[in-house]
Amino acid sequence: MDKVRLAFIGCGGICKGFHARNLKDFEDVEVVAVADPVEERREQIAAMFGTKRLYKNHTELYDREDKSTVDAVYIMVEPTAHTDTELRAIDLGLPFMVEKPMTLDIGLAERIVKGVAEKNLITSCGFQDRYLDVMNLVKEELPRHKPGGLVYGAWVGGVPGVWWWQKRSTCGGQLYEQTIHILDGLRYLFGEAIDVYATASRGIVDADTAHSGVSYDTDDHSTAVIRFPNAVTATLVSGCYLTDASGGAFSGIRVTLSDMTIEYRLRDRVTFTTKRETREVRKSPIEHGIAADRAFINAIKSGDGSGIKSPYSDGIKSLRLGLAANESMETGKVVRL
Ligand SMILES: NC(=O)c1ccc[n+]([C@@H]2O[C@H](COP(=O)([O-])OP(=O)(O)OC[C@H]3O[C@@H](n4cnc5c(N)ncnc54)[C@H](O)[C@@H]3O)[C@@H](O)[C@H]2O)c1
Known part of the structure; x- marks a missing residue:
């Protein structure tokens, strides 16, 4: 894989000030799709990466994108907005990075852990x-x-x-x-x-x-x-x-x-x-956030998630x-x- 094709869900503070800033300098990454209900936010992030596919929310994005167009998803929404943001990625077989705290609903987190294990997906939580x-x-x-x-x-x-x-x-x-x-x-x-x-x-x-x-x-x-x-x-x-x-x-x-x-x-x-x-x-x-994003991107490229220090299966223990x-x-x- 030449470049890892990413989709961003949530283009607020942590996206703009942290992950987008980190990933902008990665030559092996392109952001091919972004979603946020706030037009100004999704347009700002799209302008940073030259992204052409802009969506109003994660549902629109998952309805139009799949493994043939996207390699991995960054989920950067507020704690109560993790409805099916991860479950739909799992259904599509898409690896994901998700910001902490990944939900307030531990039952949902347990379903996510199960789905990730069944599909053997690479995941990373924002415990940078x-x-x-x-x-x-x-x-x-x-x-x-x-x-x-x-x-x-x-x-x-x-x-x-x-x-x-x-x-x-x-x-x-x-x-x-x-x-x-x-x-x-x-x-x-x-x-x-x-x-x-x-x-x-x-x-x-x-x-x-x-x-x-x-x-x-x-x-x-x-x-x-x-x-x-x-x-x-x-x-x-x-x-x-x-x-x-x-x-x-x-x-x-x-x-x-x-x-x-x-x-x-x-x-x-x-x-x-x-x-x-x-x-x-x-x-x-050397910014530790860059190291965290690099570990996730390397894992997507190699298929080997062992360099990720906080996969979802571990991150859920901090939620508990x-x-x-x-x-x-x-x-x-x-x-x-
Ligand atoms: N790792 C860290 O150090 C760190 C630092 C700050 C924030 N965070 C975490 O990142 C998450 C987001 O925080 P933030 O400060 O960016 O919040 P924010 O409110 O600035 O951004 C969240 C964005 O998600 C969008 N959104 C909500 N539902 C959506 C959906 N269904 N589809 C697409 N977009 C949707 C919102 O419109 C908003 O723009 C939180 O869980 C927070 O705890 C982590």
Whole structure:
């Protein structure tokens, strides 16, 4: 295959600012079809790639395209818009990359995993931090030490400006929509969680100051306590109440081992500290998002998906853990995984 022919479903923020920007420089990629109900968005992306086939939504696109015209699909819609966006790709035998969190409906996610396995399709989820060099340095360092200890994960900032983020019913809450990158990182580093207990608080963010004309009703901050194997206990905090995010709030992962502390600052750097020394490594300028998109495109070309660090069958485990934390916030009970 000379060039991988892609179709884009959803031409909003993550498409324009991330995947389209990354893929634009890939000489072995062409975007042959795009879909978005918002005309201006689909036209902007089509203009970037010289795309001629523009559709109003995923249904129109799947009605007119198939394996003879498209090699793979990028699905970049909001969390509640994953109706049959993946199931129709599966029916057509089309591999897909899908943005996190891939749905709020775990039953749908289970059907997708089953369909993908039956058709043996290559998939990738938008957990691109698994491709970060500094995240992988942490992963390499951990087995050199006695396992076990305290872990602190955090994602703290302001309220994102897209309409669907304002409501828990359309984004799933901050832990599920945003901090899920850290939660997925914890799974990547420490394995599968045993159980989770979580609480949430409201009252700091004023519903009337909401973005995009939709009033805000989700949690301002939450704390989840997650037990992992090997005596690892993580506290995972999420906060979206900051009005001035430059105040130095910590986002990232801190690991306290018996003989070393590791501090990974979100998408920036990692510091390894022992009694004798402190070693800091900054993230390389090579964009980890490009590495993630490259891994997917290479897999489509070769038919070998082993270079993909977050196939759907793995990504669904982060959804399950995030939903378990949400359940605990609602019931006040520990949820076993
Ligand atoms: N991996 C990351 O770091 C990262 C960062 C930001 C957003 N995201 C995720 O990407 C997804 C999209 O986020 P966004 O910020 O781009 O949102 P957005 O609202 O800017 O864009 C979503 C787009 O999908 C379109 N859409 C909705 N239904 C459609 C359909 N049936 N067919 C075609 N298009 C449709 C909408 O019109 C909109 O333009 C979310 O799940 C979000 O969590 C991931």
